[in-house]
Amino acid sequence: MVKSLVTHHYRTATFPLASLPDFKRTAFEWAQSFSQTCYLDSNEYSADLHRSYECLIGADACETISLPATGNAFDRWKQFCETHPTWQFGYLSYDLKNEVEALQSAHPDRLGFPVLHFFVPVYVLEVFTDRVVIHSRRESPRAVWQLIRKSRQRPASEVPALPSLRARTPRQEYLQTVEAIRRHIVEGDLYEMNLCQEFYAEDCFLDPGDVFQQLNQLAQAPFAAFLKLHDRHLLCASPERFLKKEGD
Template sequence: MLTLALADLPADFRARALQWAAQFAHCAYYEHNGLQASAASTFSRLLAVAATPTATSSLPDLPAYLASPAALPHCGFVTYDVKNEIEALSSHNFSGLDWPLLHFFQPETCLRWHTDTLTIEGQTAGVLAAILATEVASPSPATVPPLRARMPRAAYLQAVENVREDILNGEVYELNLCQEFYAEAVKLDPVATFWRLNETSPAPYAGFLRHHDHYLLCASPESFIRKEQHTITSQPIKGTRRRGTTPADDEQQRLALLHDEKERAENLMIVDLVRNDLARVARTGTVRVPELFGTYGFQHVWQLISTVSAELRPNVGLANILRAAFPMGSMTGAPKIRAMQLIEHYEASRRGLYSGSLGYVLPGGDFAFNVVIRSLQYRADTGYLSLQVGSAITYDSVPEQEYQECLLKAQGVLEALRTVITA
């Protein structure tokens, strides 16, 4: 292991490091941006790479894979369609992405940032010199065509009305309806685009992922599951308002979100769902809600965030937790299984890694996984670029307002791409 003082490194070291790392077929970078969304912590700042790693792409094989001795973190992702391995569900909609269902890899080299130091672990020979010799290209404007809607606006508005009818008929209480905006034949610089996204929408659970020709550029504010010793924590987000243009307007927006009965009802329903999910793997009587309806400001939006925690039962690992709690309830609705069946019916494309999770498992067994939202999915081999956004539909939803909420959530990503959404 090589330990370096951060003060001795150039100011653009992280940019050089990611530029160097992105040449590897397997690359994962986790970024907290100095933010703390709420009571729990954030991603650790960590960069992992491998050319030919020891890896697994199977949920049944995950427990044995993670149980093998490891000196470095296991890094990986779980796509939304892992739901089909957990429940009797299926996915048949269009997909321009085709990620593996999940993938975890053991890095060959790992960089970990601490308060005042950086450690380089694993294969360290020549790594520092290679990073310092890496040139970061001057930022150039992205040339991305306008994104097109996979689901036309009129179809989305009708879908919201249909979901409201389903709620009236007792099918669900709440459903997270998402839509995809996409472009084809795109030539994108993933690293430069990630840094632009990180600048326009800094987030505590941001990340960059390369899996061969697949890339994820993520600016997520949401934590799916975190384990610290014997405590697990989940932080569902439900409730969104734009930021104000002045301090007074901003505070007015925050208070409007905090006191909005519809937003509070949405949040509370998902908190109850998450409490139920965590209870399946928790010690009896330990599930609690240390924070309900916290308001947290990000670059473009205020979010209503609650925190659910529990003490984990002995011998319960990540795979057990995924089977109990994945996907995050904020991205499905309640009750979860029926909501996912209706999502498949109403949405026009498969979600891929959107609504899934990106994270890492540390050698001691602690882990952190986000909810993949406010993100771009990109295939360099085909040029397919996908931006997906959604909102929670309740019976009180107004279709046009839900559509505008989707556009608000897309704003930071669109700024990073310097493109627009066509009607």
């Protein structure tokens, strides 16, 4: 998720692109060198009438809001936005539903991501098919441009063999849940439901950046995303937009 209001404290310049694919690869390598970064890729999906960018990157963090648990999260984020009315990259987690409805989740959290996390980036790259607009709070945009161009594209490493994925929900329990949902649909209690379950593997050692690059090359999803939050990573190859809001 990206929130953009005004661009206080940024210096901005535009540079032409000779090769969009090459620039995106080098920009990704440069961006993931920071402890916090967010890389959003449209993969040249021209059928999306509401697309704003070919690629959008926020790198490094000068201000951060990170909430470990629910409880007035939206009010605290609103205060953060009022204090920092500028670019923000981050996410809202599913459990924030507990703050807008009378709901409560009791599922164990084995990953430890904050329920809400946004950062004000030091650098923002607005990438279009033929140019990139660089916003920088630190060195000049031209210096950033030169650093990105000098970034080496690492050859993709082979993804190591993974342990077998395991379902968190036992098979019989899952099937019983499916039958219960079918009964609710027949009785008219609901007409649609997304039943999700977690699959996981332990003791696997991966380079998240390499895995994302290979995933993105295979899927070429219009809403591909890579988020690095220190030692935690989110990789996304989504075919659909959840929500877009423009203006006030």
